[in-house]
Amino acid sequence: MFAFQYRKAKTLKEAGEWLSKDDEAKPLSGGMTLIPTLKARLANPTQLIDLNGLSELSGIEVKDGALIIGATTRHHQVATSKVVRDAIPALADLASHIGDPQVRNRGTLGGSVANNDPAADYPSAVLGLNAKVITNKREIAADDFFQGMFATALEPGELIVRIAFPLPKKAAYAKFPHPASGYAMAGVFVAQTTAGIRVAVTGAGPGVFRWSDAEQALAKGMNAAAIEKLTLAADDLNEDIHGTREYRAQLAKVMAARAVAALA
Amino acid sequence: MAKIELTVNGKKCSGEVEDRVLLANFLRDTLNLTGTHVGCDTSQCGACTVHVDGRAIKSCTLLAVQADGADVVTIEGLAKNGKLHPAQAAFTECHALQCGFCTPGMIMTTAALIKDTPNPTDEEIVHGLEGNLCRCTGYINIVKAVKRAAELQGK
Ligand SMILES: Cc1cc2nc3c(=O)[nH]c(=O)nc-3n(C[C@H](O)[C@H](O)[C@H](O)COP(=O)(O)OP(=O)(O)OC[C@H]3O[C@@H](n4cnc5c(N)ncnc54)[C@H](O)[C@@H]3O)c2cc1C
Ligand code: FES
Ligand code: FES
Helix, strand or coil: CCCCEEEECCCHHHHHHHHHHCCCCEEECCCCCHHHHHHCCCCCCCEEEECCCCHHHCCEEEECCEEEEECCCEHHHHHHCHHHHHHCHHHHHHHHCCCCHHHHHHCEHHHHHHHCCCCCCHHHHHHHCCCEEEECCCEEEHHHHECCCCCECCCCCCCEEEEEEECCCEEEEEEEECCCCCCEEEEEEEEEECCEEEEEEECCCCCCEECHHHHHHHHHCCCHHHHHCCCCCCCCCCCECCECHHHHHHHHHHHHHHHHHHHC | CEEEEEEECCEEEEEEECCCCEHHHHHHHHCCCCCCCCCCCCCCCCCCEEEECCEEEEHHHCEHHHHCCCEEECHHHCCECCECCHHHHHHHHCCCCCCCCCHHHHHHHHHHHHHHCCCCCHHHHHHHCCCCCCCCCCCHHHHHHHHHHHHHHHC
16 A cells, blocks of 8 residues: 555535645545555555544435435445335345445445446446435536446545435335455346436446436336346447356346336 | 554554554554454455444454544454353354464454344345355355354353
8 A cells, every 4th residue: 555644534624625635635435445446556645535424424314305315324324224214225225235244334325426336336326216416516416427437527626425315106226246246247226206217227337327228118117027128238338257248238137127026 | 654542352552553554454563463364455355354333344444543542342352251252152163164264254243243133044144244255164164153153142
C-alpha cells in the first residue's frame, strides 16, 4: 500500500471541503472495495477522507412514499432492518446476499453505488426501483446516474448522502452469484412501480442496464413465460474466463424469469 | 502517523501507527497477537477475522486508525478464565481442521454466527461461512463443528 493521510471528517461540509481542495483525495466508506484496491496498489490517493459516523449519511426511514437510506448504512443493517423488510423486502433480500458476513458488516450502500462495479448488486436495485441519488450538491435520477463500467454522474468531490427508493407495488431480485466472490454473474431486479415495470440487469454487461424488451413484454402480462420468449442480445455483454457473452445472456434471462416468478 | 487507543481482548492498549497500517498487521506486529492470520491479499479468505464492536470483520480490510476507540476481540481473547469458547471446544471435538491456518478466522466467524443465529440450519451455516476459505478440510467437519458449537452454547 502506498502512503496516504487518513482524516476522519466530523461533518459532511468538512468532508466536502477537504475533497474539493484535493483532487487526489478519496472518500472512504466501508472500505470493502477501496482498501483491497489500495492493497493491490491500484490506487495512490493522497488522503482518505473517512465518512463513517457522519450523521447526515446515516439512518433508514420511510418518508413521502419513499424508503430513504443513508450512504454509510452497512449491507448488514439494510438486510436486517425491519423498516426495509416492511417497505421493500426485495432490497433487504438483495443486501443479505452481498459477498459474505464480514463484507456485509462493513460495506455500505453509498460505497457500492458510487463504485458502480459492473457485477455489484445494489446498482440493479437503484435503477430497477427508479431511485434518486441525493448528493451534497443535487439529486440525480437513477437513469442518469450509472454511466458504464465503474463510471457514474458523480463529479470530483461530490458525495452520495442518501438514496431515496420510491416504494414499488412489488419488487424482486434474483442473482446467480459467482461461486468464489459472490458478485453477480447475472442479477436481475424487477419492479412494478407507479412509473411502470422496470427490469435492471447487473453482472452481465459492462454496467447495469435496463432490459427494455423485457419491460415491454411484462407490461402485457406479468408472468415468467413472457420472458422465456425473449432473447437478450449478447453482443455488448461481458466475456471472461467465467463465461461467454451468450452464457451471460442466457443467465440474465433465467434470472429475470426467476425474479418475475418470485413477484407473483 | 496517528496515535490510537483501543480495547483488545478486554485490555486497553495504545500505539503509534502509520495511517496505512491494517488492523491485522497492528494486531500481529505491534501487539504480537499472531493468532490472527493473513491468508490472502484480496480480502477473500477470512483467516484474519476478528470482532470489532461485537461484529465479525476482516482485519486485513480495516485500517488500524479506523479501530481507534473500538472494542476488538481476537482468537486469543475468546476463551474465558481458561475455559474454551463453545466454538473452540466444538472445532477441537469435531476435528474441524487439518493444517489449522484458517481455523482462527473460522472460529471467530462461528462465534459471531451462533450469537446472531443460535440454532443455525445447514444452509445458514454454509451461507454464514461464505467469507472463510479452507484449503484442507472440504468443510464437512467445519459445518459439523458450527452445529456442535451452537449446541454447546445452548447448554
Ligand atoms: C470478498 C468480497 C466480496 C464481495 N462481494 C460482493 C457481492 O457479492 N456483491 C456486491 O455488490 N458487492 C460485493 N463486494 C463489494 C462490497 O459490497 C463493497 O462494500 C462495495 O462495493 C463498496 O462499498 P464500501 O462501502 O465498502 O465502499 P468503499 O470501498 O469505502 O468505497 C468504494 C468507492 O466509492 C467511493 N465512495 C465511498 N462512499 C462514497 C460516497 N458516499 N460518495 C461518493 N463516493 C463514495 C470511494 O472513494 C471508493 O472509490 C464484495 C467485496 C469483497 C471484499
Ligand atoms: S487475510 Fe483478510 S481476508 Fe484474507
Ligand atoms: S485447515 Fe488448512 S486451511 Fe483450513
